[in-house]
Each structure stands twice: as C-alpha cells, then as structure tokens.
Amino acid sequence: MLPYKTKICEPLPLTSREEREMEMAKAGYNVYSLPAETVTIDLLSDSGTSAMSQEQWSRMILADESITYSRSYFHFVEKVKEVFGYEYVLPVHQGRSGEHILFKVVVNEGDHLPSNGHYATTQENIHFHGGVAVSLLTQRAFDPHSQDSFKGEMDLDSLKSLLEKERVPLSLLTITNNDGAGQPVSLKHIREVSKLLRGKRIPLFFDACRFAENSFLIQKKEKGYEKKTIPEIVKETFSWGDGCFMSMKKDGLSNVGGFLALKDGDLYEKLRSFLLLIEGFHTEGGMAGRDLEAMVLGLEEVLEETYLTARVEQVHRLGERLLRSGVPVYQPFGGHAVYLLAGEFVPHISPEEFPSEMLASEIYVEGGIRTLPDGIKGWNKRNGPDSGSQPFFEMIRLAIPRRVYSESHMDYVAEVIGRVYKRKESIRGLCLTYDPPFLKHYIARFERI
C-alpha cells in the first residue's frame, strides 16, 4: 500500500495517436526531445521527478537564504554526516558537478578508474580529464533471466588484475548499478572490494544516487541483514568507503541537488577551491537555502521502510505484469526501474538500426508513454572512442518517479507495452541523421528506415 495520499493533483496530458506520430517525427525519434506536455506517463527518468512531501515544501519556507554559512547549510551538513558518516561535505547542484570536481582533482592523464558500471556523465567526466573508465561488471549480469540477487557487482579477479597493471587513483562502486539494469550490490561484495583496495591504499568512492534502494534490497536479499534497519545498513555500506558523490535528484527525494562527502580533509580543501570556481560558494553549491532544506528532509523520508517497501514493490509489480504478457524483461527487478530487453523484443532489428530507440518511439506513439532507450552505447562501442563500457544488452529503461504514479498508471503502462509487443513484427529500425560529438543519446536525431 502507498503510505501517502494525494493532496494536490496535476492533470495528465492526453493526446491522440496522430498528434503523437507528429510529435515523435518532430523530435527526430529521440524521446529526450519530446515536449513534456505531449507525454502522458513519463518514465524517462527517476531523476529530479520525485513528488516532495508537505513537510519538504513547508520546510522550504523556513529556509535561510543568507549568502554563506546559512542555517540551512548547517542543517544539510549535519544530516549528510549523520546518514553517511563522512566528516567533510560539499553541496553541489547535481551529481555530475560532483563528478566533474572530483575527477578534476584526482584524475591524471592515463589513469584507470574501475567501477561496476559508470553512468554516462561519470564516464564522460573521467574521459574529459584524461582518464580511462573501466567497467568491470560481473559476468553474472550478462544472463538477463537468472534470478541471482546481486548482479550489479564487479568481477573481483578483473579488479585484481587491473590493479596490478594500471595506475588507479580511485575506484568506484555505483549503488544500485543503474547501467547494469538497476541491479544492487551486496555488503559482502562492498567489504571485499574495500579490503582489496585498502591493501593497495586506493580510495573507494560510491556513486550513491540510489543508496537507500540498494540498502533496502540488501535487507530483503542478503543473508544476515534481515533484521538490520535501513539506516544501519547505510552506515555499514559507507563505512567501507572513503567518500561518495550523490545526485539528490534520485534518493534525495528532491527536484535538484547533490553533494560530495569524504573522509580526507586535504582532498576536501582541493575540491572546495574548484567548487568555488564552478558551482558557487562551498556552503550552497549553486543552490538556494530552500533546496538544501528540501534535501535534509528527503534524506529522512527516503530511509523510512514503509516508503521503501511501497517504492520497490511498485517497480516489481510492473515487471511482473509485463512478464505475464510475455514481454522480455531483465530479471530480477532492481530498485528504481524495469528494463525491457529490446534485443529479444525486436530481434529482427539489428543493433545498427537502433532497436531500443525505435522501440521507445513506438511505445510513445502507442500510448504517450516515454521511456529511456539505453542502446546507443552499443552503437558508441562500434563508432566512438569508447574505452569504458563492456557491450551490454540493448535495453529500454522504465524508470518510475518516486511517489508520483499510482497502480492504475502502471496498469496502463503494462497494457500499452503489451499492445506494442503483439505487433512487434511490423516494427522497423531507425537511421541516424544527427551525430553529436559526445553524450550522444541526449541530442541525436533519427529517421525511420
């Protein structure tokens, strides 16, 4: 059951099939370019799309908008320290600013930065500073139908051999693994990675966007953690690392925001100087005091078990409905999204003809549902200077915004995708008409073949 009720309602845009056909063509068959007012159910991202609570909205009025060292800054720092246990905290306006500042300081030309899976901006920020992003996702992830609980992890042997061969200033763990079909990482694995790195005096940083969902999945699936509370699991997780960067647009239950948090005071001083250059003052990170206050409560609310249970159950129920209609989906389901397997959905479309982009545009045309095609990486691999990602599946991510949609919306989503699945043989591919230099998938344009 959802542990909240609706107080303010926002009408859903309803459109005709003809309008959607026209909008999709105008957007160059790239769902990122659709005007949001033409989208009925938006599953493009769970980032910055959460519904805030009445407590968050009311606390924003009480915020302090002083230029430096505002009351809201002290609230924020105190909350981050309490939840994550790191001494030094720097607010930034969203996750990628934290990445940019961190890599600017720690990455030198030719350095290798391993991870279980780099998010697109993480990878580009590493490359931008001359580093090499190396994804060491476990082979267990490459079976999309196995029920293995923690397929978001790294391959430890690959990590060991990379540490022998290359200069590694820092290792990353993304929890949950957004690029690895939203799969979680176990505490057993976190401990093993941490011990391996500590032996070589290499710091471990978490990409912590979905830390609460990862902790919830640990509580539900990892032996020995059934009786631990979510805040206890969070504390243990971060105690094995040296720092983290976080997009508060995800598990911060906020529409904007992020932070860097770490143990090392010298590194903090270096990061702070760049933050002043890029973001704003180091006590606000380019945000208003009210944004800081919204995040403080977001960090409290996201750790409530009633909330997390409803959140993750909603994701899993959508996945199960799709499975019942025969739609190929990645299993098991993660914490924030269901991933369709485009390669199995439309096996007759070759990867060069962008099956996931095409399928996402068909799902939009069928029912006004916007999803995230996650296949262009395969294409990057063939054409671009990509050193990071291993070839993964052609997938479509249905990311569910937090506290926004009801079960009836999810029923509609499953029904529409079921209809597209029934007519899958008639779907043809796309060809590229605009090929941007980097972060291609956000702004590329296509035409139907």
Ligand SMILES: *Cc1c(COP(=O)(O)O)cnc(C)c1O
């Ligand atoms: C969203 C995301 C980021 C980047 O955060 P932004 O707030 O969008 O800049 C980094 N890593 C992961 C895993 C993400 O999902």
